[in-house]
Amino acid sequence: MPADALATDPLAVEAQLCLAVSAAARALVSLYRPLLEPLGLTHPQYLAMLALWQHGELSLKQLASHLELEPATTSPLVKRLEALGLVSRGRGSADERLLVITLTDRGRAMREDAVGIPSAMLDDLQMTRETLDGIRASVDLLLTASKRATSSTAESAAR
Secondary structure (H helix, E strand, O other), X not given: OOHXXXXXXXXXXXXXXXXXXXXXXXXXXXXXXXXXXXXXXXXXXXXXXXXXXXXXXXXXXXXXXXXXXXXXHHHHHHHHHHHOOOEEXXXXXXXXXXXXXXXXXXXXXXXXXHOOHHHHHHHHHOOOHHHHHHHHHHHHHHHHHHHHHHHHHHHHHHO
């Protein structure tokens, strides 16, 4: 489709932000795959491990929040990490209703094996840290705007 047609056709597939973001996310995750394979992790599992390496012990709800997921989606992910021997699940000492996720010794040790992944991604993408930080900031703006719009839509529907 010619460029001027993209500007005038609001339904041109090539003009859709959702297509660009979705395709970029799939391509990015596929670049992680060979880096995560030696660790035996999927990309969502890697993200969970990153959150735990950064924050230590987290409740299931906190972990879900860090991953931008629902707790019901995060729970099976945590169960798989537990089956791999990387985390343990237990009840909170202050509030037994909380499911608390803690790294095992093996899970903590895996951090050393993963420390080179971000620089490997920079190399694979052939982009500078500054460029990626700019993209990240733009995506964060998009995420914030999307959450705000979703919240507004839900509030309108509830009235």
